[in-house]
Amino acid sequence: MNEQDRGRRPSGGRSMTERERRLREIRRKKRRQRAIRNRIIFGVVLLILLILIVLAVKAIAGAIGGSGSNAANTTPAADISSSTADETSAAKETSAAEETTQAASDLLSQAQLLAASYDYDGAIALSQTIPGYESDAQVTAAIAEWEQTKTTLVEVDIETIPHVFYHSLIVDPSKAFHNDEARATDYNQVMTTVDEFNKITQEMYNRGYVLVKIHDMAQNVDGTMQKGKILLPADKKPFVLSIDDVSYYEYMTGDGFATKIVIGDDGYPTCEMQMDDGSVQTGGFDVVPLLEAFIKEHPDFSYKGARGIIALTGYDGILGYRTAPKYGDPSTPEYQANDWYKDINVEQERADATAVVARMKEVGWEFATHSWGHKDMGEASYDNMVADMEKWLDQVNPLLGGDTDIVIFPKGTDIGSWRGYDDNDKFEYLKSVGFDYYCNVDANQPWVQFDSRYLRQARINFDGYEMYYCQDKLAPFFDADSVFDSSRPTPVKKM
Structure with missing residues (x-):
């Protein structure tokens, strides 16, 4: 078999070669x-x-x-922004609505306070500034009530209005009535205690008395005095109030009186008083803060916000502030005799007094001259009276705003008789420097004299002497027996 024949696969049962197996x-x-x-x-x-x-x-x-679930719990960014804006807008609208409601409530409260003090026209006008007041049942009902009340008011005859007055009140009777004999006697005669004042005020309120301003009685219109128009319910009785010598004189130190008028934390005038331990307390230590507190509780005791008249001298300063020149002038005998004057900053005292006066006038208090040196203007010569008033006009009137037009005569006297001020040089001088209202003290009954150039009014003193000896004269206002302070020495010494 040749090499070619060996490489072929035989047909039939011939076995596979190694090469075939690998393949x-x-x-x-x-x-x-x-x-x-x-x-x-x-x-x-x-x-x-x-x-x-x-x-x-x-x-x-x-x-x-x-x-x-996503529709309920997941919101696209644009929708979130829109929702937040809507919520913010709604909150703002709610807040604005609440503020509007509160503002309306505040206005109605202010209007009700005006109505309580007999200013019905002011109350109605203020109520009508409330947005949508026409559809507010509470506001329209109040306006209707005030309109009805106006029809029942009675015009007061200003020539029948009494004028009552006090001096600074005694806070501590144990000091006022038991120190220097002469001062104690004077205090017992012409002063009133805090307890007596509070009882008198309450009794006058119970009897229907309402405080009015002397400027409510008449006004100077273009140089001519014209009667004012005071309208009150028929059962109300108007009166004018004044306080003499609110200067807290040096001689009163330690005698149981307030020492200064200041403006309290509530923005209203009050008093300071020096205590025995040297500390200073603030409170109702005189007519001004006591009357403020009473009117706050009883707004119907004040006609259209009326307060009293403060009658001021000048020789020791005003309202407890040492504003007189002597406190800053080393050349004066007073300065040389009092070392404590050296600690007084007179300019600061004047600035403080001016600020207190301005606030008191805003509240409703009025101011009057009581002469500079507490002069008897009826007995003084013309020149003497003028010299004294020039001091007052120069030293005191500027602290009061420069517009004082009320004279409250010291010592109760007057510059003319009951017949009036015709051909009266003293009156002509006082009129020429701006005074339109003239108030004396009458020993019998109050009276008013009206003239085209002035309003003249007599005053009744509510003090220890009158309560002890003149009870009948005081009877229309209060019962003197029930008011009289048991701490007073009796009998009160006759004048």
């Missing part, structure tokens, strides 16, 4: 490798399909849930 084995391996590769490919494809199916299912579930 077959190679073919088997390739088949196995293809099968394995195909299975791997199939598995990868199947895995990818499964992943895609899972993702698709989740997406579908999310889409279905978004139409429910």
